[in-house]
Amino acid sequence: MNSNDCYLTSCSEGINILYVLGMEIKSMYICICRAVTDKDIRAALEEGACTMRELRQRLGVCSDCGKCGPHARKLLIEHRELQPVSIDLIVQPA
Numbered sequence: 871m872n873s874n875d876c877y878l879t880s881c882s883e884g885i886n887i888l889y890v891l892g893m894e895i896k897s898m899y900i901c902i903c904r905a906v907t908d909k910d911i912r913a914a915l916e917e918g919a920c921t922m923r924e925l926r927q928r929l930g931v932c933s934d935c936g937k938c939g940p941h942a943r944k945l946l947i948e949h950r951e952l953q954p955v956s957i958d959l960i961v962q963p964a
């Protein structure tokens with residue numbers, strides 16, 4: 871990959887746009903204090919973080935002003951809702 875294959879730019883709304891091999895991948899800052907994007911949070915969730923405490927420990931979200939809390943929590947809830955339900959958790963009728 872050469873330097874033209876991947877670059878990062880920002881638009882006026884504060885949304886970062888990452889171009890990789892001509893494809894546009896957008897990310898948005900969720901935590902301004904710690905410069906954490908939605909992609910950072912989603913990556914932490916994919917790596918096993920499953921509580922706000924774990925997101926705070928891994929990324930620092932909600933460690934300063936706390937304004938990112940509702941947005942980070944929304945991503946956490948969305949991630950939980952997308953997880954498959956274990957067959958062990960399905961209750962069979964008696």
Ligand code: FES
Pocket residue numbers: 900901902903904930931932933934935936937938939
């Ligand atoms: S925006 Fe996340 S702690 Fe301030």
